């Protein structure tokens with residue numbers, strides 16, 4: 001006698017979809033970590049303006065988050081008719097994911113902003129299908145819902161920078177429906193590919209398009225308004241010179257990179273939003289998940 005299978009075909013499909021979205025999220029984080037060159041950030045050349053990070057650590061942190069992203073995506077498809085409950089559920093998974101990240105990184109903040117952004121996006125994608133505008137809009141709606149399980153204050157540097165400088169930070173970006181992802185990174189990725197930039201150049205240009213106008217609390221917390229202005233101005237100059245694929249753009253990129261290095265600052269928020277854009281790009285294009293990421297757990 002065989003035991004009855006407690007799972008319906010719908011359950012199995014939802015689990016498959018959740019794992020697939022989680023693999024996309026991990027792959028997007030790994031692609032972001034390894035993208036080279038990035039100004040002030042960890043890349044294959046080194047730790048940029050950071051003293052405690054490296055690309056293998058960023059990749060290990062990304063891989064450790066697979067299960068959390070899958071749980072969020074599963075919640076997104078299962079709790080489709082009660083957004084308040086869904087918000088509470090993914091808040092709890094997100095806080096657990098932050099603890100998982102800290103355990104994987106030995107206590108270093110590798111991906112807090114990314115858990116927030118990509119977590120909301122995989123949750124939304126599980127219920128909307130591959131339309132990136134709808135995914136970002138639904139993620140924004142979820143981010144605007146209060147979470148009674150969240151502490152009144154995180155006490156993090158980002159929150160303090162938001163109060164001090166009057167900016168929205170990671171929360172504001174999500175609540176607005178990820179305008180820098182949908183309106184800056186993804187269009188630049190498409191434009192750069194269309195004009196024949198190599199894929200890694202297209203991705204660097206997408207990062208610069210985010211940096212050019214983002215109120216990045218990672219920069220503000222470390223170097224104040226001066227650092228933010230240097231990053232925004234430098235990114236605009238590279239893009240105005242034709243982007244990283246051109247000789248003038250590369251020269252401007254060198255100037256930007258040297259300036260951020262001197263100031264010991266890094267655009268960590270823009271890096272998270274690039275990863276968010278790479279996630280949506282993968283979903284939109286129906287990219288096959290590479291076998292290496294499928295086998296990570």
Ligand SMILES: CC(C)(COP(=O)(O)OP(=O)(O)OC[C@H]1O[C@@H](n2cnc3c(N)ncnc32)[C@H](O[C@H]2O[C@H](COP(=O)(O)OP(=O)(O)OP(=O)(O)O)[C@@H](O)[C@H]2O)[C@@H]1O)[C@@H](O)C(=O)NCCC(=O)NCCS
Pocket residue numbers: 050090091092094095108109110111112113114115116117118119120147150154155156157158159160168169170171173214215216217218221222268269270272273
């Ligand atoms: C909502 C939370 C993200 C908490 O936000 P809060 O502002 O309170 O905390 P921070 O962690 O300080 O800031 C958020 C991180 O988001 C990134 N970021 C910054 N600006 C923006 C922006 N404009 N738009 C989007 N994202 C932004 C940025 O992350 C990157 O920087 C980190 C590295 O910074 P670094 O200075 O090196 O490290 P620190 O440890 O801070 O300092 P040092 O000691 O090393 O000097 C790196 O992690 C990048 O990811 C900001 O840091 C969220 O945590 C929250 O409330 N979660 C609760 C769970 C939940 O509700 N989840 C919902 C489902 S997902």
Ligand SMILES: Nc1ncnc2[nH]cnc12
Pocket residue numbers: 032033038040041042043050053058110111114266268269271272
């Ligand atoms: N590549 C990177 N370097 C530093 N901080 C980051 N946060 C997210 N990605 C990052």
